[in-house]
Structure formats: structure tokens, C-alpha cells
Amino acid sequence: MDAKVIVVTSGKGGVGKTTTTANIGAALAKLGEKVVVIDVDVGLRNLDVVMGLESRVVFDLIDVLEGKCRMSQALIRDKRVENLHLLPASQTRDKDALDPEVFKEVVRGLIETEGFDRVLIDSPAGIESGFRTAAAPATGALVVVNPEVSSVRDADRIIGLLEAQQINEIRLVINRLRPKMVASGNMLSEADILDILGVKPIGVVPEDEGIIVSTNIGEPAVLGKTRAGEAFMATARRLKGEDVPYPKFDVEGGFMAALRRLFGGA
Amino acid sequence: MFSWLKRGRTKETLKDRLELVLAYDRAQIPPGKVEALRNDLLEVVRKYFPTGQSSIEIEQRGDMVVLLANIPIDENAQGRSKP
Numbered sequence: 467m468d469a470k471v472i473v474v475t476s477g478k479g480g481v482g483k484t485t486t487t488a489n490i491g492a493a494l495a496k497l498g499e500k501v502v503v504i505d506v507d508v509g510l511r512n513l514d515v516v517m518g519l520e521s522r523v524v525f526d527l528i529d530v531l532e533g534k535c536r537m538s539q540a541l542i543r544d545k546r547v548e549n550l551h552l553l554p555a556s557q558t559r560d561k562d563a564l565d566p567e568v569f570k571e572v573v574r575g576l577i578e579t580e581g582f583d584r585v586l587i588d589s590p591a592g593i594e595s596g597f598r599t600a601a602a603p604a605t606g607a608l609v610v611v612n613p614e615v616s617s618v619r620d621a622d623r624i625i626g627l628l629e630a631q632q633i634n635e636i637r638l639v640i641n642r643l644r645p646k647m648v649a650s651g652n653m654l655s656e657a658d659i660l661d662i663l664g665v666k667p668i669g670v671v672p673e674d675e676g677i678i679v680s681t682n683i684g685e686p687a688v689l690g691k692t693r694a695g696e697a698f699m700a701t702a703r704r705l706k707g708e709d710v711p712y713p714k715f716d717v718e719g720g721f722m723a724a725l726r727r728l729f730g731g732a
Numbered sequence: 733m734f735s736w737l738k739r740g741r742t743k744e745t746l747k748d749r750l751e752l753v754l755a756y757d758r759a760q761i762p763p764g765k766v767e768a769l770r771n772d773l774l775e776v777v778r779k780y781f782p783t784g785q786s787s788i789e790i791e792q793r794g795d796m797v798v799l800l801a802n803i804p805i806d807e808n809a810q811g812r813s814k815p
């Protein structure tokens with residue numbers, strides 16, 4: 467993707483925007499980009515805990531907007547991955563404290579003054595002001611979707627709104643896919659979702675307990691070895707223009723899988 | 733693949749992190765501020781007792797976040813450091 471400023475959004479809540487932001491951010495930084503991930507969920511910040519950086523928050527985005535601190539004071543540098551930074555949301559203010567035009571200026575400063583290669587913005591759920599503010603500075607979007615009816619429907623709605631905002635580099639991240647259910651014909655497949663939405667995919671991430679463990683310890687999955695982590699890493703490579711094939715997920719069912727389990731294979 | 737298993741029961745880690753972060757949320761204090769205070773205090777303590785086993789921990793007590801300082805003051809064990 468050419469877009470330096472990418473909003474991660476979905477319409478529907480709880481589909482994996484924050485997880486995607488943390489992992490793609492960490493993956494891009496691992497691949498050598500200078501990255502900042504921004505939490506704009508004012509009053510309900512979470513990106514800090516998902517990334518395990520919560521104990522280091524002193525200032526936040528709103529403090530920067532209001533001139534209470536310098537940008538460099540609010541940016542938290544991740545010590546595990548070089549060139550990965552977090553700009554946290556305020557937990558104590560309300561959404562109106564964040565004006566889209568002012569936010570645009572802040573993001574411009576991050577690129578022009580602070581020299582970031584990539585800005586990832588974790589959008590709040592919904593299609594109201596929080597989403598609009600998050601999308602305001604973006605020229606690209608990752609739309610996170612789960613293979614289920616309400617998520618796909620909301621994604622379609624969001625894609626329309628993004629296009630109306632002249633955001634034309636839109637890519638789909640299909641998250642929480644359960645290969646076994648897809649194989650048995652009880653869950654929409656990647657191909658089905660792409661058919662329905664007509665937007666280019668960039669990643670398919672399986673349902674994976676490793677994500678829960680990684681959030682428990684506050685370490686993005688791309689820094690460890692999990693199937694979801696590998697899928698996010700592959701997504702980041704595609705985002706950078708690499709031609710990474712989509713792996714066929716092991717269907718954890720059927721005779722061969724049962725045999726493998728029996729003999730202790732992975 | 734099993735690297736995370738070695739970390740043991742990660743929900744304990746989560747519980748500790750959540751208790752602390754909720755305490756800060758309720759008190760409306762940025763956690764990093766207390767962390768910075770703790771580091772500054774430790775630096776001062778170490779200036780006076782460079783070899784001591786001093787520690788300052790952040791703990792959650794009900795709705796409060798408290799700093800617990802453990803500063804053994806034993807000049808003989810530490811050796812006298814003249815200013």
C-alpha cells in the first residue's frame with residue numbers, strides 16, 4: 467500500500483481492529499519501517515494494554531492537541547521492537563475533545579516533523595464521530611471483517627463511507643476465520659467474503675488462542691510464534707508490496723488430522 | 733509453538749496488569765507518571781545507599797495505588813559513602 471496514513475476500521479465492534487493495529491504496526495516496524503500506532507478511542511483506550519505499554523503512559527493525544535506537552539513526550543517507544551511507537555488516547559476525556567481537523571494536523575506533523583514512515587490509526591467501532599475523526603487524516607484503510615453476517619454487512623457500510631471520504635486504497639483483513647467450519651460449509655470462506663464485498667484482500671487471519679495469550683502478556687503475536695502472528699506478518703509483507711501467497715490453513719478435523727494428533731504431530 | 737506455555741499461566745499476568753491499570757483508571761492518574769516517580773525515588777535512594785538492596789514497588793490496595801518502599805538502612809552492611 468502506498469498510503470502512509472492508514473485507518474484500521476470495521477463498523478462492527480469487537481472484530482479485531484485493535485489486535486490488527488498492534489500486530490501490523492509491530493510487523494511493519496520489524497520489517498524496518500518507522501511506525502506509530504495511534505489510539506483514537508477517547509475514553510476507552512485499549513491499544514496500550516494490548517501492546518503491553520500501559521504502565522508507560524504519561525501524556526496522551528489530547529494533551530498534545532491542547533499543547534500540554536510536546537509530541538515527543540506523548541510518544542511511547544516500544545523497547546522490544548525498534549522504531550515502533552504508540553500515541554495513546556486519553557482515558558479521562560470525552561470524544562468531543564478530538565477535532566478531526568486538528569487531528570489531521572497532528573498526523574501531518576508525525577510524518578513531516580517526526581519522520582514516521584507509517585501511521586496506523588485504530589478506529590473506534592461505529593460510524594459516528596469517532597470513526598470519522600479516525601479516518602480524517604487517512605489515505606488508506608484496512609477494513610477488518612469476521613466471517614459472519616453482521617460483520618460483513620457493517621464492513622460494506624464502512625467501505626461506502628471510506629470511499630465517500632476519498633480514501634481509495636482500501637484492503638480487507640479477514641480475521642477469526644475457522645478453517646474447520648469453512649471446510650464443513652458452515653462459515654463464509656475468504657472467497658465468499660471477497661465476492662460479496664468486492665474489495666481487495668490483504669490478509670486472512672485464523673481464529674487462534676495464541677491471540678488471547680499474547681494479549682494476556684501484552685506482547686503482539688507477531689513477536690512470538692503463533693498461526694495468527696504469522697498471518698499478521700504475511701499481511702504486513704503484502705502491505706509493503708511483497709507477493710506473499712496465502713497459506714492453506716490446516717483443517718483441524720478429518721482423518722489425517724486425527725492421525726497426526728494421535729501420533730503427537732503438530 | 734509452545735514458547736508461550738513456558739511462561740506459565742498467563743492469566744495471572746493479565747490479572748495483575750488489569751488490577752493495576754483499573755486502579756489508575758479509577759484514580760484518573762496516568763500510570764507512567766507513577767512509574768517515573770518510582771524511578772526517580774529509586775535513583776535518590778541509590779545515591780545514598782549505592783550497594784543496598786532497596787526496592788520500590790507499585791501495588792494496588794483496594795481503589796488506591798501505593799508505592800511500597802523497602803529501604804534497608806544499615807551503614808555497616810552498605811559501607812559509608814561520604815558525600
Ligand SMILES: Nc1ncnc2c1ncn2[C@@H]1O[C@H](COP(=O)(O)OP(=O)(O)OP(=O)(O)O)[C@@H](O)[C@H]1O
Nearest residue numbers: 479480481482483484485591642672673674677694
Ligand atoms: N484471530 C483471533 N483469534 C482469536 N481471538 C481474537 C482474534 N482476533 C481478535 N481476537 C479477540 O477478539 C476480541 C476483540 O478484539 P479487538 O479488541 O482487537 O477488537 P476491536 O475491533 O478493536 O474491538 P472494539 O470495537 O471494541 O474496539 C479480543 O478479545 C481479541 O483477543
Ligand SMILES: [Mg+2]
Nearest residue numbers: 483484512589
Ligand atoms: Mg478496539
